[in-house]
Structure formats: structure tokens, C-alpha cells
Amino acid sequence: xxxxxxxxxxxxxxxxxxxxxxxxxxxxxxxxxxxxxxxxxxxxxxxxxxxxxxxxxxxxxxxxxxxxxxxxxxxxxxxxxxxxxxxxxxxxxxxxxxxxxxxxxxxxxxxxxxxxxxxxxxxxxxxxxxxxxxxxxxxxxxxxxxxxxxxxxxxxxxxxxxxxxxxxxxxxxxxxxxxxxxxxxxxxxxxxxxxxxxxxxxxxxxxxxxxxxxxxxxxxxxxxxxxxxxxxxxxxxxxxxxxxxxxxxxxxxxxxxxxxxxxxxxxxxxxxxxxxxxxxxxxxxxxxxxxxxxxxxxxxxxxxxxxxxxxxxxxxxxxxxxxxxxxxxx
Amino acid sequence: xxxxxxxxxxxxxxxxxxxxxxxxxxxxxxxxxxxxxxxxxxxxxxxxxxxxxxxxxxxxxxxxxxxxxxxxxxxxxxxxxxxxxxxxxxxxxxxxxxxxxxxxxxxxxxxxxxxxxxxxxxxxxxxxxxxxxxxxxxxxxxxxxxxxxxxxxxxxxxxxxxxxxxxxxxxxxxxxxxxxxxxxxxxxxxxxxxxxxxxxxxxxxxxxxxxxxxxxxxxxxxxxxxxxxxxxxxxxxxxxxxxxxxxxxxxxxxxxxxxxxxxxxxxxxxxxxxxxxxxxxxxxxxxxxxxxxxxxxxxxxxxxxxxxxxxxx
Numbered sequence: 001x002x003x004x005x006x007x008x009x010x011x012x013x014x015x016x017x018x019x020x021x022x023x024x025x026x027x028x029x030x031x032x033x034x035x036x037x038x039x040x041x042x043x044x045x046x047x048x049x050x051x052x053x054x055x056x057x058x059x060x061x062x063x064x065x066x067x068x069x070x071x072x073x074x075x076x077x078x079x080x081x082x083x084x085x086x087x088x089x090x091x092x093x094x095x096x097x098x099x100x101x102x103x104x105x106x107x108x109x110x111x112x113x114x115x116x117x118x119x120x121x122x123x124x125x126x127x128x129x130x131x132x133x134x135x136x137x138x139x140x141x142x143x144x145x146x147x148x149x150x151x152x153x154x155x156x157x158x159x160x161x162x163x164x165x166x167x168x169x170x171x172x173x174x175x176x177x178x179x180x181x182x183x184x185x186x187x188x189x190x191x192x193x194x195x196x197x198x199x200x201x202x203x204x205x206x207x208x209x210x211x212x213x214x215x216x217x218x219x220x221x222x223x224x225x226x227x228x229x230x231x232x233x234x235x236x237x238x239x240x241x242x243x244x245x246x247x248x249x250x251x252x253x254x255x256x257x258x259x260x261x262x263x264x265x266x267x268x269x270x271x272x273x274x275x276x277x278x279x280x281x282x283x284x285x286x287x288x289x290x291x292x293x294x295x296x297x298x299x300x301x302x303x304x305x306x307x308x309x310x311x312x313x314x315x316x317x318x319x320x321x322x323x324x325x326x327x328x329x330x
Numbered sequence: 331x332x333x334x335x336x337x338x339x340x341x342x343x344x345x346x347x348x349x350x351x352x353x354x355x356x357x358x359x360x361x362x363x364x365x366x367x368x369x370x371x372x373x374x375x376x377x378x379x380x381x382x383x384x385x386x387x388x389x390x391x392x393x394x395x396x397x398x399x400x401x402x403x404x405x406x407x408x409x410x411x412x413x414x415x416x417x418x419x420x421x422x423x424x425x426x427x428x429x430x431x432x433x434x435x436x437x438x439x440x441x442x443x444x445x446x447x448x449x450x451x452x453x454x455x456x457x458x459x460x461x462x463x464x465x466x467x468x469x470x471x472x473x474x475x476x477x478x479x480x481x482x483x484x485x486x487x488x489x490x491x492x493x494x495x496x497x498x499x500x501x502x503x504x505x506x507x508x509x510x511x512x513x514x515x516x517x518x519x520x521x522x523x524x525x526x527x528x529x530x531x532x533x534x535x536x537x538x539x540x541x542x543x544x545x546x547x548x549x550x551x552x553x554x555x556x557x558x559x560x561x562x563x564x565x566x567x568x569x570x571x572x573x574x575x576x577x578x579x580x581x582x583x584x585x586x587x588x589x590x591x592x593x594x595x596x597x598x599x600x601x602x603x604x605x606x607x608x609x610x611x612x613x614x615x616x617x618x619x620x621x622x623x624x625x626x627x628x629x630x631x632x633x634x635x636x637x638x639x640x641x642x643x
Binding site for chain 2: 042043163165166193194195196197198199201202205220221222223224226227228246247250251260261262264265266267268269271274275276277278279281282
């Protein structure tokens, strides 16, 4: 196995008028080539900013790396020059986002936008730029690959003429132009209706399998993660609290936050089961709680939790950051 | 059985478009809601569920149909005649961050309905607002806070307190937890259940989340392209759904566990409400389509308890 992505001790903060928000607090995560990793957590847990960091898309400033780093295929992402960065984005890492309309330019046709992207990738990869006609043919082929009907005609249409599901397919097609190794999908179906969500998730899974992509899927929805990912990483307030195979995480979670999160989701298949809330609310990252960031809401918190930050460590076949992980019944 | 609190018959809302066409956002909806009952209205974006909510509250005028509230048809009423009725029907919106004025305190927001209805006097208002905050589980110290000092869940509680200020009989909840995290959603759902029991409120609960509806509603109505396609008791609807669209919606729900990929139960997209297919409007996407479906429009039929609009059901 080869580590495709290595994130070590990564600490990221944002400087604002009110002070410094510590949004990622020592992230350690290694992703092997071919893995499907889901990153799940609630608002403000840092999952999106972690995803963006991978392609160095976080603006600095206001962002500021306080420690650690990120390596993609062995290369330090933060040390890359503009050329290497252009190659990383698209050729190494491709991203799709929650709201496809935001990422399409409303005044250009789908074809014009795809041709630009394809030719930009040619240059980033140091190849001769294809002619517009050749790029257009490649664009039509990609639209076919994401199962959009009648790609030739679609190229002349504008984003507002497409449904949300079609727009997301167009963005997935654009993400494939650089033949990436890692696909980072940040809430790719959150803006879509459930029947369309099923279609798009199926497409992503098929592309990942057929092209041997590594998948990093960011979602707040445990159902979406459970459908697509073999490995699940749970984040809370800028930290990884648990990292396990999907079976282990859903079946025998060890971290009190993971357990709380699973208990809070209403489950259609278990009508008698009443969703249980986690008391309290997420901490202010300008002044995060000392020790374990979850301790003010944790039913198992002890004095130690308020002073000593629990490290992510191996317990019972998974990584978990909790002083009392051994005591949490499986 | 007593008369329903709310009875809607043949309700439609059409918007005129250029070229003489019209967009049929709501197109012949019948529904009823008894005092103390919770009816879930589910469907995908653009199905008309939020338009139904706005029509029922008479925030917008209907194109056709009757809306009987407490025995009186409120569909033709003008603004002046509606104002006293608004005490009995209130709404909570999806996004509490935009439903509160950022420059007004919690007190000012929650007291506003009392002021508008002319039943506020300086002495009793603060006591009443304090009671309302207690009702929604917020301490008195929140009175003088501003929205930016509150979390999303706390803001939604303030919105609910405001909706309760006039002691309504009907509360329309338009995706009340969709903007909240799941851990907070569970708090609000619990609290809404408890509130309905204590105050005998009727809920029209609009949601795209079937698991949420199953937890908080007595009955469910499924909408597709401006029409109700199936309606019945929550248990029967989820245990034995009869309309192919209801089945597809349920099949699309991803359980919170490793499940493998869902079969995409439906191909294609929801058609445009300006161009509704002839016959059954679901026919072009329907796995059970027969010849008849593209000619004849099925009406909602069946026993009173569980009704479905489908030729194949």
C-alpha cells in the first residue's frame, strides 16, 4: 500500500477581528491509494477546511498554518511552487462541492467552460494544448462518462438550463478532466433531492471503482457516508475523535461523540428508536475548551478531560481520541 | 368525529407566465387536519409543499379552492378580515438565522406579535415573554440578547416562542430542523413533540426528511408536482406505501450505517411545473406505468384513512 495523502500534526487557524479561531487542532490522517474515506461531523468541525487544505485552497491570510503539514504523493503541498500547484489541482486532487451552481459560470456555456478547463490541464501537465475542437470532443466524451444524455447538445447549454443533478454531473465530469488520483467530494449531494442523490452517489461510486480513484467524501449525513465509504473519520471542533472501518464505527463506536451522533439520527428503519440529542452546543473556536474539546458536552467527562487533550491512539482496532475509550462498552 | 380544524378542498395556486402559459405550483390539493393532530407534508423541492403552507396561512391568495379554518372559509378574505384570524395560525421557518431581525433583542422579536395584535401592555408583556421563553426551554437571561449571541438551536427556540405568543391552534413548521445539526435537531424534535402534547396544538409539518416525519407526525401526505399522491397514517404509509413515488422516496433514504449503494429508484428529474405531463403527472418517471396513465389523471381515492392517486395501486 502507498500513502497517497499524509496529513501530520496539521494545525490551522483563521485570524479575524475577534481574534484567532483555532479551526484545526493537530490533524493526523493518512489515506492510502484506493481507499474510500468518509469525513463526518457537524457544523464547524473543520471537515470542509480540511478538505480544502488538501488542494491548498485555503486563503492565507486570513488562514495561517500553525504547525504540521500535508504531503500528497510524497510531496509537501505547502512547499509547492505555482507550477506544481497547478498540476496538483485537477491532476492530483480534484474537488466537487455542495452547490454546483456556485462553481459554474452562469454566462458561459457548459462547453466553453469545459474546453477552458481541459486546455488548462494540458498546459499544467506540460503537454501541448489541444485545439478547441479536440477539447470539445473530449468534453463531450466526459459528459457521456457521467451519463448525461446527448452530450453534444448539452455543450451549448448554459448552467441555468440544467437541473441541480445535471449540474453536479457536469462538475463531476470537469473534475475528471485532469485524470485525478484523489477525488475530494464536499457534501456533493446535500443540495439535491433524495431521488437525485441516489443517482449521483451511484455515479460517484462507479467512477471511483472504474477509474481506481481514492475518495475523500465530506458529509454531515451518516447515511451518505455509510453508502459510499469503507473507512469513516469523525471530527469534532477541529479534531479527529475517531477513525475506523465503517463496520466498526457504525457497529461499535468508542468515542462518546460518535455514539451521541449515531443516537441523534432519526432512523426510518427503526421507528421505535427515538433520536436522542447531545446536550449543549459546539464550542466557540476563538476560545476552545481546554483538554478534550468535547468534554463540556460529554456524559463520561472526568476531571482529566478538562486539562489533558486526549491523543488519537489505537484502541480495539481503530483510532480514538478519548481518555476513557477502554471503558466505553463496545 | 368532530369537524377538522383545517380543511382544504381543491386548493390551487397558478402563476401566469409569458406567452399565456402558467406554472401550476399547487394544483388541486385536498387535505384536512384535526385539532391536536400532526400532519407531515413531504416531497422534493418544487413539489409545492411550501406554497401549500403559505396558502393555508393565507400569506398568499389561492387561485382556486376553499380553505376552511375553524369552520370558516378564509380563502376569499381580505387582509383586514384575516388579521384577527392570524392569532390562531402561526409559522416557524426553516432558517432561524434569517427569520430573526439581527438588530432586535429576543424580547422585541417575541413580543412583536403581541404588539401587532394590540394586546401588549407594558406591565404584562415582559412577564408574558418570560413565560414564553420558559415554555421553549430558554432562561430569562435571554430576554435582552441579540440573535448573534445565540446558537442555531436557541434561535429556532426563539422563533417557536414568537409563534406561540398568540396561543395559536395551528402551527405550520416549514422544515424547522433542516438548517440545524443532527444533535440539535433531536433536541428540537423532542421539544416540539412535548409542546404539542401540552398545548394541544395542530402541526402542519413540512419536511423532506422522512425519518423526521415518521418520528413526529400522526399522518403523512406525499406531494409530487403540485398534487398529493398519497396520504395516510404514518405507520401504514411507511410499512406499506402504495404509490410508486412514495415507495421511491422511502427507498432513497440512506440509513445511518454501512448499507452499500442504494439502487437509484427513479430515473430522470422532476418535470417543470410549467409543463406538467398529461394524465398522471408521475407517469414519465413511473416504473409501473401503463397505457392508461398517460391519458387519465388519477384522483386521490381509497378509504378515508389511506388514500392514493394511482391506477396501479
